[in-house]
Amino acid sequence: xxxxxxxxxxxxxxxxxxxxxxxxxxxxxxxxxxxxxxxxxxxxxxxxxxxxxxxxxxxxxxxxxxxxxxxxxxxxxxxxxxxxxxxxxxxxxxxxxxxxxxxxxxxxxxxxxxxxxxxxxxxxxxxxxxxxxxxxxxxxxxxxxxxxxxxxxxxxxxxxxxxxxxxxxxxxxxxxxxxxxxxxxxxxxxxxxxxxxxxxxxxxxxxxxxxxxxxxxxxxxxxxxxxxxxxxxxxxxxxxxxxxxxxxxxxxxxxxxxxxxxxxxxxxxxxxxxxxxxxxxxxxxxxxxxxxxxxxxxx
Amino acid sequence: xxxxxxxxxxxxxxxxxxxxxxxxxxxxxxxxxxxxxxxxxxxxxxxxxxxxxxxxxxxxxxxxxxxxxxxxxxxxxxxxxxxxxxxxxxxxxxxxxxxxxxxxxxxxxxxxxxxxxxxxxxxxxxxxxxxxxxxxxxxxxxxxxxxxxxxxxxxxxxxxxxxxxxxxxxxxxxxxxxxxxxxxxxxxxxxxxxxxxxxxxxxxxxxxxxxxxxxxxxxxxxxxxxxxxxxxxxxxxxxxxxxxxxxxxxxxxxxxxxxxxxxxxxxxxxxxxxxxxxxxxxxxxxxxxxxxxxxxxxx
Numbered sequence: 009x010x011x012x013x014x015x016x017x018x019x020x021x022x023x024x025x026x027x028x029x030x031x032x033x034x035x036x037x038x039x040x041x042x043x044x045x046x047x048x049x050x051x052x053x054x055x056x057x058x059x060x061x062x063x064x065x066x067x068x069x070x071x072x073x074x075x076x077x078x079x080x081x082x083x084x085x086x087x088x089x090x091x092x093x094x095x096x097x098x099x100x101x102x103x104x105x106x107x108x109x110x111x112x113x114x115x116x117x118x119x120x121x122x123x124x125x126x127x128x129x130x131x132x133x134x135x136x137x138x139x140x141x142x143x144x145x146x147x148x149x150x151x152x153x154x155x156x157x158x159x160x161x162x163x164x165x166x167x168x169x170x171x172x173x174x175x176x177x178x179x180x181x182x183x184x185x186x187x188x189x190x191x192x193x194x195x196x197x198x199x200x201x202x203x204x205x206x207x208x209x210x211x212x213x214x215x216x217x218x219x220x221x222x223x224x225x226x227x228x229x230x231x232x233x234x235x236x237x238x239x240x241x242x243x244x245x246x247x248x249x250x251x252x253x254x255x256x257x258x259x260x261x262x263x264x265x266x267x268x269x270x271x272x273x274x275x276x277x278x279x280x281x282x283x284x285x286x287x288x289x290x291x292x293x294x295x296x297x298x299x300x301x302x303x304x305x306x307x
Numbered sequence: 308x309x310x311x312x313x314x315x316x317x318x319x320x321x322x323x324x325x326x327x328x329x330x331x332x333x334x335x336x337x338x339x340x341x342x343x344x345x346x347x348x349x350x351x352x353x354x355x356x357x358x359x360x361x362x363x364x365x366x367x368x369x370x371x372x373x374x375x376x377x378x379x380x381x382x383x384x385x386x387x388x389x390x391x392x393x394x395x396x397x398x399x400x401x402x403x404x405x406x407x408x409x410x411x412x413x414x415x416x417x418x419x420x421x422x423x424x425x426x427x428x429x430x431x432x433x434x435x436x437x438x439x440x441x442x443x444x445x446x447x448x449x450x451x452x453x454x455x456x457x458x459x460x461x462x463x464x465x466x467x468x469x470x471x472x473x474x475x476x477x478x479x480x481x482x483x484x485x486x487x488x489x490x491x492x493x494x495x496x497x498x499x500x501x502x503x504x505x506x507x508x509x510x511x512x513x514x515x516x517x518x519x520x521x522x523x524x525x526x527x528x529x530x531x532x533x534x535x536x537x538x539x540x541x542x543x544x545x546x547x548x549x550x551x552x553x554x555x556x557x558x559x560x561x562x563x564x565x566x567x568x569x570x571x572x573x574x575x576x577x578x579x580x581x582x583x584x585x586x587x588x589x590x591x592x593x594x595x596x597x598x599x600x601x602x603x604x605x606x
Contacts, residue, residue: 095488189394191511192531212490213512216529225526225603230515232491264606304524305604307563 010052010075011253013120013146014042014246015139016129017086017109018055018079022102023281024091027235033282034065035088037129037152040242043286044273045127045250046072047294052120054139055131056112058084068287077117083108096234097211116142125253128172129242130154133164140171148258150249151203152176152241158185170202174263176245178209191216192223205263207248209241209274217267224264227305229275229297236281240274243286247273272297309351309374310552312419312445313341313545314438315428316385316408317354317378321401322580323390326534332581333364334387336428336451339541342585343572344426344549345371346593351419353438354430355411357383367586376416382407395533396510415441424552427471428541429453432463439470447557449548450502451475451540457484469501473562475544477508490515491522504562506547508540508573516566518559525566526604528574528596535580539573542585546572571596 016038022031038055045051052075059081069076089103114135124147128136133153140149151172157165158181165185169175175198177185182194191208195218198206208216214228248270255262272294279285315337321330337354344350351374358380368375383406389398413434423446427435432452439448450471456464457480464484468474474497476484481493490507494517497505507515513527547569554561571593578584 190531190533192529210512213509214524214526223529223603224606225513225529226606227513227524227526227604230491230517230522230524232489234489261606268606302606304522305526307523307525307560307567307601 010050010120010123012045012049012051012125012127012249013054013116013123013139013143014038014045014051014127014129015054015114015136016041016131016242018053018057018061019086019088020061021238021282022087022089023236023238025096025236026092026094027233028281030281032087034068035238035282036086037131037242039069040239040277040283040286041127041129041246042069042074043072043283044243044246044277045253046074047247047273047291048250048269049125049253051075051246051250052078052123054078054114054116054120056080056082056108058082058108061085068283075120078115078120080112080115082111090238092237096237099238114138114142124148125249126150127245127249128152128168129245133157133161133168136168137164140168148173148249148252150174150176150245152245153181155181155184166201169198172203174205174207175203176207176209176241178211178241182208192218207267209244211237211240215244215267215271217263219260219263222260224267226264226267226271227301229271229301230304231275231278234278237278239283240277243277244270244274268298268301269294271301309349309419309422311344311348311350311424311426311548312353312415312422312438312442313337313344313350313426313428314353314413314435315340315430315541317352317356317360318385318387319360320537320581321386321388322535322537324395324535325391325393326532327580329580331386333367334537334581335385336430336541338368339538339576339582339585340426340428340545341368341373342371342582343542343545343576344552345373346546346572346590347549347568348424348552350374350545350549351377351422353377353413353415353419355379355381355385355407357381357407360384367582374419377414377419379411379414381410389537391536395536398537413437413441423447424548425449426544426548427451427467428544432456432460432467435467436463439467447472447548447551449473449475449544451544452480454480454483465500468497471502473504473506474502475506475508475540477510477540481507491517506566508543510536510539514543514566514570516562518562521559523563523566525563525570526600528570528600529603530574530577533577536577538582539576542576543569543573567597567600568593570600
């Protein structure tokens with residue numbers, strides 16, 4: 009039985025960083041998120057690929073036990089071509105070919121509609137809303153997005169935020185969406201829209217979890233070599249909801265732990281291109297790094 | 308008996324931020340550092356002011372028990388005129404009038420030469436070296452600097468780094484000095500020069516303490532209103548060494564605590580212009596915020 013539903017993109021990525029280049033590699037928000045979630049729970053994904061999508065990639069997701077009944081096939085796979093400059097903080101886009109994503113309508117297979125944990129990973133907010141409409145009674149909805157939707161579909165995005173339990177944003181997006189330089193103010197504004205919690209992802213600087221009255225600061229993991237940050241935010245979100253679904257405990261204390269597991273998966277993900285690092289690690293690596301996160305913030 | 312020696316600047320600052328403006332206010336690296344240190348210990352400062360330096364500012368430092376036997380008077384006081392834009396991350400300089408600082412030669416009064424704890428706050432590295440030469444046998448030397456000296460006196464700065472026990476840098480300076488984007492690599496390079504520890508200050512993102520094999524990540528304090536970040540790094544350094552001098556314990560465990568006390572003073576300092584906030588708080592405010600720092604990183 010699948011216990012986390014994840015809607016987002018499945019993509020073929022061409023990415024260049026100062027440390028190498030990959031072409032047509034497996035990527036997309038739903039891919040990273042479901043792979044990261046699969047360490048803790050049994051995710052199912054809602055997305056679309058084209059007939060050009062390599063069979064081996066489908067096999068890779070299947071082998072992780074990821075439910076693919078909601079993965080449509082139509083036209084050509086969404087393709088993102090981007091690069092990072094030396095500081096690796098910001099993805100720059102060379103080319104975006106929406107392809108099969110352009111006319112994609114989210115359809116949740118019947119067997120997934122009762123899933124309690126829903127992750128609306130980065131994709132058009134209209135399809136995030138559509139997914140929610142089809143779910144029976146989701147208990148816990150986590151929402152991610154990106155600057156493009158804040159700029160182009162803010163109204164629809166606000167509608168989804170109102171229905172989310174946890175909103176994920178990076179620091180730039182938080183400032184952009186709420187038009188303030190203060191992350192505390194941005195978080196308070198977000199919470200006033202409905203979510204019980206807001207998580208602000210700050211890349212190498214860690215992540216902040218804001219609830220109505222409290223605040224948690226997760227450290228960044230001190231990586232010596234960052235090869236490719238693509239998918240770190242998605243891996244964070246996937247691990248976050250995967251851990252919560254596994255433990256089925258939504259206390260603030262457990263949300264904090266979930267933020268650390270999210271940070272663990274994101275930090276691993278940055279160490280190699282595409283899903284290469286996540287494919288190579290196991291629970292012992294994850295638990296080892298979790299303990300390091302404890303150690304580096306102890307005083 | 309004074310127990311911390313601090314060399315640095317004493318300045319009259321004209322500062323504009325999006326939240327207000329002050330003219331000819333008390334500032335300077337040695338001022339902020341010694342004021343912050345005075346919550347924990349009895350600092351003495353080495354610096355110079357002009358005959359225009361207001362008596363009330365001298366009185367303010369005296370009343371805090373700060374040793375002023377090493378404060379020379381010559382010409383006109385050093386004056387910095389700067390501003391911050393909306394994001395408050397970077398000080399921009401309108402005008403720097405070195406005045407009496409231009410021909411300043413550090414002279415440590417006899418009664419201070421046996422002090423064990425020395426903070427070389429931001430000033431010309433040649434005067435930092437000169438100060439060290441005059442000290443008898445300093446036990447623990449903390450060094451701060453700024454991008455200007457990295458750009459203009461790198462050789463002399465490296466000489467001081469070799470003699471320091473702890474090097475303080477902000478993240479931009481660390482990357483500039485060691486020509487790498489990785490803060491981990493920058494810290495390792497710094498340690499290979501001699502210091503036992505490197506602290507990388509990241510403003511709102513907190514601070515990192517690197518020792519040879521270990522790493523500590525101090526959270527940033529979630530300030531809703533930042534009025535003026537001037538002097539935050541100096542306040543950090545002053546509180547850091549002040550706490551260490553008070554406890555006289557240089558274990559890594561205690562260095563971590565000192566980093567948190569540094570962060571507490573820096574976060575208070577940002578809440579108002581000049582030394583206004585540091586003048587208004589007491590040990591109970593400091594200890595309250597110290598406990599908050601524990602709480603926000605607990606998982």
